[in-house]
Amino acid sequence: MMKIALIGCGAIGASVLELLEPHTNLSVDWVLVPDVPPVVTQTVSRFAPQAQLATQLPPGARPDLIVECAGHAAIEQHVLPALARGIPAIVASVGAMSAPGMMEKLEAAAAKGNTQVQLVSGAIGGIDALSAAGMGELDAVIYTGRKPPLAWMGTPAEQRCNLASLQEAFCIFEGSAREAAQLYPKNANVAATLSLAGLGLDRTQVRLFADPAVTENVHHFSAKGAFGEMELTMRGKPLAANPKTSALTVYSVVRAVLNRADRVSI
Numbered sequence: 001m002m003k004i005a006l007i008g009c010g011a012i013g014a015s016v017l018e019l020l021e022p023h024t025n026l027s028v029d030w031v032l033v034p035d036v037p038p039v040v041t042q043t044v045s046r047f048a049p050q051a052q053l054a055t056q057l058p059p060g061a062r063p064d065l066i067v068e069c070a071g072h073a074a075i076e077q078h079v080l081p082a083l084a085r086g087i088p089a090i091v092a093s094v095g096a097m098s099a100p101g102m103m104e105k106l107e108a109a110a111a112k113g114n115t116q117v118q119l120v121s122g123a124i125g126g127i128d129a130l131s132a133a134g135m136g137e138l139d140a141v142i143y144t145g146r147k148p149p150l151a152w153m154g155t156p157a158e159q160r161c162n163l164a165s166l167q168e169a170f171c172i173f174e175g176s177a178r179e180a181a182q183l184y185p186k187n188a189n190v191a192a193t194l195s196l197a198g199l200g201l202d203r204t205q206v207r208l209f210a211d212p213a214v215t216e217n218v219h220h221f222s223a224k225g226a227f228g229e230m231e232l233t234m235r236g237k238p239l240a241a242n243p244k245t246s247a248l249t250v251y252s253v254v255r256a257v258l259n260r261a262d263r264v265s266i
């Protein structure tokens with residue numbers, strides 16, 4: 001039986017709990033959140049009644065895996081200490097690697113605990129091909145993210161345009177994946193993931209659009225290099241509980257967990 005600590009119980013975390021519930025070879029035994037609103041208590045008692053709710057992993061707890069779907073701050077707060085204790089981790093907030101020295105801290109913590117951390121592909125596909133292509137020379141990786149104006153509420157995009165009255169697509173950001181992930185921590189994890197798989201945070205070109213013509217979260221990237229060329233468009237359905245987040249992110253986290261719990265992984 002694989003014992004799991006889930007970090008975060010918002011749009012992704014709640015759906016992950018629901019999808020993991022039927023799998024009898026694993027058990028979510030801890031759910032870590034900053035505080036415990038009634039909706040979290042209800043979700044946990046419905047899908048993981050065995051789980052203990054806490055703000056921090058209790059010192060004596062020894063999960064087989066921690067699964068982060070909380071936000072950038074959770075890497076420093078939960079993931080690094082768990083790795084250093086030898087607990088492997090799955091991370092959704094890949095954009096956190098844009099902070100100076102964070103990748104090195106993650107590697108050092110995993111080395112200290114003699115364990116590993118997996119950065120999931122989340123809302124984007126093609127990461128397997130891009131990271132394989134990165135074993136040869138890559139010339140360019142260009143990413144464009146496009147979401148409905150509502151998905152950019154509460155971000156610096158609000159200072160760039162009037163999101164509520166946009167009539168056509170507006171470019172709210174153009175720059176490197178590192179800047180994108182730092183400015184838009186809840187909307188540009190995909191940019192960070194593509195860059196870490198490919199050309200790195202500083203050489204991956206990113207454009208982000210608020211676009212009233214789309215109802216999905218549209219991710220497009222192209223890559224060129226010694227392997228040839230690739231191009232991919234994803235039209236991800238947003239989660240009802242959080243329009244910033246695509247449903248595929250949930251499935252990606254669940255697949256990553258099952259790949260560790262099941263005998264055959266894909």
Ligand SMILES: NC(=O)C1=CN([C@@H]2O[C@H](COP(=O)(O)OP(=O)(O)OC[C@H]3O[C@@H](n4cnc5c(N)ncnc54)[C@H](OP(=O)(O)O)[C@@H]3O)[C@@H](O)[C@H]2O)C=CC1
Nearest residue numbers: 008009010011012033069070071074093122123189242245
């Ligand atoms: N890789 C990818 O493709 C994607 C990655 N993401 C990442 O996943 C994160 C979560 O997304 P989503 O579920 O939609 O967001 P939500 O805001 O719906 O949920 C976040 C949850 O995490 C909790 N939380 C926040 N900070 C911490 C912390 N330091 N420790 C523990 N729990 C914490 C929140 O609690 P409270 O409500 O009390 O603050 C809430 O329960 C995003 O912030 C983003 O970083 C998202 C989309 C795609």
Ligand SMILES: O=C([O-])CC(=O)C(=O)O
Nearest residue numbers: 123187188189190245246
């Ligand atoms: O869920 C998505 O569509 C992508 C997203 O928010 C991110 O990259 O952070």
